[in-house]
Amino acid sequence: MCFFDWKSGHRFQKIDTIAQPGSLDAEQGVFCSTFDRTGLRLITGEADKTIKVWKQDEDATEETHPLDWKPTLQRVRY
Template sequence: MRKYHLPSGQLMHMVKKECGQIRDLALTPQYAEGDDGWIMAGVTNDGLLSLWDYESSHEYCRMRLPAVKGSLESETGLLCCEFDNTGSILLAAGYDKAVKVLRLRDEDTPESRPIKGFVAPEVYMSLDKE
């Protein structure tokens, strides 16, 4: 993944870690005061969610989000992700027809992110009619 300065076309950062085929990216809607800055989230076709610091491209964490119980193995991929208006909740929708809701920890700090990352999915909302 590469980040460019658009007016000049100059390469700013390049994430060199293998993170699969990125399907969607989301950026927190507002700049967080202090050291938090902007957080960028990315989801892949194989069900990985990665979180990066937008300015430095440092990867805070990477996790595989589980598919809803009873889903096929081919339904583990993620289609899209989006932050809420506050930037504290991340939604990720997958092939399993469910929306995963992830909440940023209250005690989350830049120092704890590389170790603790984000809370695992708390809520599953199925889009099925069942």
């Protein structure tokens, strides 16, 4: 899961979710997500039947979490 600053496009945090012990590798998906009432935490319902609560890393900077995304424009001709 990645968290981005929507104004600048900077990815300030990347977290790998861990499947519930005993789950299959195919059960590492996110089915739904919503923010709590404060808007500071993300709540996800995952394929392994768990609910996880995520919060942002307050100490993240552009130096500690560099942006690796390089968009490419591809023309598709039909």
